[in-house]
Amino acid sequence: MAWLYLHPEMSCSVTELARQFNVSQSTVSREADHLAAAGLVREERKGNLRLLRADLTNPLARPLTELLALTYGPAAVLADVLPPVDGVDEAFIYGSWAARYSGEAGPPPRDVDVLVVGDADEDDLADAARSAERQLGREVNIHRVSAAAWKSAGDDPFLASVRSRPSYPIVEPGERS
Known part of the structure; x- marks a missing residue:
């Protein structure tokens, strides 16, 4: 159910779902x-193929999607894969996923944008992103900035944009010890 509600733009066959979750x-x-x-x-039936899709017309669809996003979506997955990476001082989801989490209407995001503050190794962050992608079925883009760059009030347009939008x-x- 989580997969279908977190990928509402897709119809999935029973076979695809069984393969995805190894059941x-x-x-x-x-x-x-x-x-x-x-x-x-x-x-929906197409020959012998049984396709499944979240029913977004159900009155429970929105609150259910919100609950599933928090428990199985990017926030939950990234909260598992990023804290173990050395050098991650802070991390935020920004962009369309953050906008949806904050209640902004719009289409389902196609990817997940993450800002990591700190000096984490780029290869370690890439490994974390690939792990998250496998679990989420969506591209995960991690952008790393130094703690000094994040704390400064400089005129970096990218950081200004991230700060001005939902995250x-x-x-x-201080979460890491």
Whole structure:
């Protein structure tokens, strides 16, 4: 259910979902039956192919999507993969995901933009991004800035833009020991 609601632009086959989560097709099919009966997913048949999609017309769709995004979405996944990386002083989701988290309307984001403050190794951040991408099924773009650059009130247009728009904290100052 989380995969379908966090990828509302996609229809997924039972076979694709079973492969994605390394479970049997019968397990996915049984769960899909329950979700369809509850009106949470829509089904479409194309020959032998059973396609599933989140039913966004259900009154529970918005609060359910918000709950699933917080528990299985970028915030949850990045909160697991970024804190272990040495040199991450702070980290934020910014861009379209942060805007959706803050309630701004718009289409589902295609990728996740992350700002890391600190001196973390670029290769370690790339590994964390790839790990998050595998779990989220979306591209994760990590941009690193030094603590000095983040704290300064300089005229970096990128940082000014990030500061002026919604952001969602992943690693907060002083959170790491």
